Amino acid sequence: MSYKEYKGLSLPEIDKTILEFWEENKIFESSMESRKDAPTYVFYEGPPSANGKPGIHHVMARTVKDMFCRFHTMKGKLVERKGGWDTHGLPIELSVEKELGITKEDIGKSITVDEYNQKCRETVMMYKDMWDDITVKMGYWVDLDDPYITFKNEYIESVWNLLKRLYDNDYLYKGYTIQPYSPAAGTGLSSHELNQPGCYKDVKDTSAVAQFRVIKNEAAEFLFETAEEDVCFIAWTTTPWTLPSNTALALGKKIDYVKVKTYNAYTGEPVSVILAKDLIKKWFKEGADELDFDAYQKGDKKIPYRITGEYKGAKLVGLRYEQLLPYVQPDNGDAFKVLHGDFVSTSDGTGIVHIAPSFGADDMMVGKQNGMGSLTLVDKQGKFTDDVGEFSGRYVKDYKDDPNYKNVDIDISIKLKTENKAFNVQKYSHNYPHCWRTDKPVLYYPLDSWFVRTTKAKARMVELNKTINWKPAATGEKRFGNWLENLQDWNLSRSRFWGIPLPIWRTADGTEEKCIGSVADLRDEVEKSIQAGHMETQLTKDFDLHRPYIDDVILTSSKGEPMKRELDLIDVWFDSGSMPYAQWHFPFENEEKFNPDSYRGYPADFISEGVDQTRGWFFTLHAIAVMCFDSVAYKNVVSTGLLQAKDGRKMSKRLGNTVEPFKAIEDYGADAIRWYMMSNSAPWENLKFDLDGVDEVRRKFFGTLYNTYSFYALYANVDKFYNKEAQVPLEKRQEIDRWVISLLNTLKKEVNKDYSDYEPSRATRKIMTFVDEHLSNWYVRLCRRRFWKGEKNEDKIAAYQTLYECLVTIAKLIAPVAPFFADFLYKNLNDATGAEASNSVHLTDFPKVEESVINKDLEQRMDYAQRISSLVLSLRKREKIRVRQPLTKVLLPVLDDDFRSQVEGVKNLILSEVNVKDIEYITDTSGIIKKKIKPNFKTLGRKLGKNMKSAAQLIGGFDQDAIAEIEKTNGYTFEADGESIRLTLEDFIITSDDIEGWLVANDGPLTVALDVTLTDDLKAEGIARELVNRIQNIRKSRDFNVTDRIKVTLQANDALNPAVNQFGDYICNEVLATSLDLSANVSGAEEVELVDDLVVGILVER
């Protein structure tokens, strides 16, 4: 079978061909089947939600996942890749509500919970086909046939089992917290919802500074100068409606406070107020401290004041004050006391903070810490309860769009003013969160919630995190590490409908509760309940564990009381954090995957998601693993960066700068996109995605590789080389063969290391350099003649074998990143030769390094050759001498014998590459080399330390004689601080960058001069080579076969005579001519310009 040849490179075409091949031959399945008894490399797929369309950033994330799974498969591991779908959560509820045109309030009214959930179930998979499609098209190998789905009963049962484990180990508790709550929508809001654009709005509210009268007792004595003095703490609030619920004040221990004597602006009564010293200027007019107190009249614009005391906050802590609006007293703790709060600042307000524990998270916290009671005088509709006097029943904000709504904040302020309790009332503009659905202001409200006591496992979580290999490390140490250090308990409750129900049942009085850990347990409990008369029948076989059905399950307590389920659902993050276990329905099935003797399925060796999952999936996986199994959930984690538009901004539909993934793949091929993404920068950097960059990858990398293959295929077919011949031993091959094989093995080694270290950009860049610079632009270019010239002898076979090995190896090295092209290349080669048994590159093993063929001397030698050639070419260019014009010699200064012998080894390569006859080495003794000396800072730094500067200056001043002396004596003795320090040759870098009387070029330590003298012989040879070139061009333009013999006739011209006479045989040989004649009159000749001003006629006949 011959090698396939193609008209041109089309990556999208290759995608299609290879996809078809994979499907027909079940390559993905085979790649796992063939490893089924091998050690595992465990990968977890973070489930996407199929209710949104896949974007180009998913291609990025999944390329990372795919490539490491493919790599480890090739390394001989069994890599199971179970796909999954995230099916619960708010986005799904929202899209359903949007589709049906309903809101949360309608659920249970205009639509039953049953119907609602049914709709969710359908919506969840809305774009599943599209996801499956992109998965296939981008070449992501993941098991789509048997994915885990978070809404399935099996999945839920596993989650319940985890919850039960937590419950049994005292990790679950019910408690109050202050959460954002929308009275208008009647629902709590997640911080996620609050962070949606537009939620924080600038609003003008009535703000009040209230006066809290200090109770004069022993502790407070020091504040009072006279018995009648009215001393008040003043505290500012932008939500006066919380004032009736005030139970404490908070200030900072270290903050300086003052007592200021003044008059109340509204009543004109004398009063002494306490506030932070830093904030005096905010509340008192400049110069008013000099006004006459007795002259003050009620209503004066400037109110006189005097500072009459100064105290540290610590001294005020513990003092008591009179309740501001005494409608109700708290019965659940102490009240009306001054506390210390860390959060108190003097950036605004008065430095004293009004605390209503029911309406602020900080308030709640500081209140709890100090045993304070709370008042919740606003109900869930957002109106005052019945015991708030004249305010009873009034809405604290306009939640009902009532045209007659009267602002309660204002009325409360007025009441305070008239009762001499308001120090200041004014409009205040600030940023306040609003419910994104109703557009109404949010309240912070105490809500019942179930919590996971993650704080209890904090130390262990921190400890185990240190064993995880994070890419990049900073994400694990800093971002995730800091987050763990500041861990709060995990609020598990969500008051929604579509999600996993909390499996906890309680008696009405809350004295007894049960946590259910499996369906079997549930059935047992139901059985008991039936006997107790709370239920009539056992659950059906396929009983849906979702709401509303589960809510109808009533259990029975030890005393025979009915127990009802806590209505909450759990946070969907718990769903996804449970996937290691729930995807296998553990512990009800697949226990062997979790067997500590083998651990074939747990924990994961590798996961990867976007960095935004740090506090999401990465955390929940970790938390659940640590709390339930005292284990990590993953050993290696790559957190990928953001995919931005090419202008560095976020991709968004609004800006119209999104890249459509299907179209991109259709246009450029999946591999170009994958390779671009992996090679452009490390996966955790943000990627500015630019299709021009993808196109560049296609041209430069895949184009070059394709051409290299095409070249190989063209000649190998002509020579019928199918790699059946015995391998020519390396020592019998040419040096350039040994070189490229050496480099290839170095490449294998490094790529293997980079892939193993999760460093795809390093690996891909090295491969690109090898393919472009070394394989194509050096090996193939220099060896081109070997492939088409002469018989199929040993040297030719060696060349084929060498190039074949390079190409096959490259196919394997790129297979994880560019799975389509890799298989295309591999199959084109291997299908023709049958050298390996595999019919796909993805079933082969990753190439093993042959250390014995790595020859660093050889690599360095060739590096010299490449660089010296480049220098000579640049000199030619500067002198405007074309490459086809041969020259006599290159001059090369030699500083040590090693260098000379290295160059000697590649001399012929250099000479033919740059078309020069000889290399002349010049040594010291010639006297024309100018040397330069430089300190070697790396070694000198240790020896000299502070004396570096003077040493560097001294060394810089060395002349040729001094340098010669150093070389002769192998060093130099340096005097400093009365000490003499012996420096060796190693401490200097001696180079030669000039040759007297010659034009030179240099590159680092290399220096090259070119003899540009042209003799008649050289000119004739130059012409001969130009002729060869022109005749070849004519052959090509006539579409002659590469093997056709020709007859050449030249229009006679004196300038051609020397060339034809001396180099006629050479010309004939090169162009496969049987004759080469000069004729005075050639008809049908092509007129061609040979060199400047020399036009000749050439006739080429078959």
Next chain:
RNA sequence: CCCGAUGUGGCGCAAUUGGUUGGCGCAUCCGUCUGAUACACGGAAGGCUGUUGGUUCGAGUCCAACUGUCGGGACCA
């Protein structure tokens, strides 16, 4: 406001972990080869490494502050 990442020719990225001549690709300009026809190859030009200060004999690299960008969190009185 807090935390993290990041800032290197016009653009996208490197720099052996602190060593003195800061590389590569694209784009630009000028050329050139080829029995690989793929806009391939070569060359040139292009930089006060965000700013300021510090540590050090020596800083793109370490530290601090500031500043721009991105992300995460908090947003309260």
